[in-house]
Amino acid sequence: MTDMDSRSRPRLPRGVKLRHDDVRGRWTLLAPERIFEVDATAATVLQLCDGERDLAAIVAELGRRYNAPEAVIEKDVVAMLGDLKDKRVLET
Structure with missing residues (x-):
């Protein structure tokens, strides 16, 4: 997994877009020659990845x-964002 710390500022790189497919009722992450289907929770996280906010x-x-402990959330978010960064659809 790619290293990420609390000061990392995740963002979608140029050419990668988060879109909601209204017809199919699903979120997709569109990248050059690739598409990833993401669930609503992942879409919420990705919407916050604007390059301005840090982790x-x-x-x-x-x-x-979500009224949840930050320690639990951070572990899950770091794992998800690290996976997307390894796939080159997220930058920090």
């Missing part, structure tokens, strides 16, 4: 939205 701010916001 700590993203985790804090998710903790507020």
Whole structure:
């Protein structure tokens, strides 16, 4: 997994877009010559990955939205974002 810390500022790189497919009722992450289907929770996380917020701010916001412990959220978010970074559809 790619290293990421609380100061990392994740963002979608140029050419990668998060889109909601209204016809199929699903979220997709569109990258050159690739498409990833993401669930609603992952889409919420990705919407917060704007390159402005750092990982700590993203985790804090998710903790507020879902009324969940930040330590649990951070572990899951880091795993998900690390996987997407390894696939080159996320930058930090």
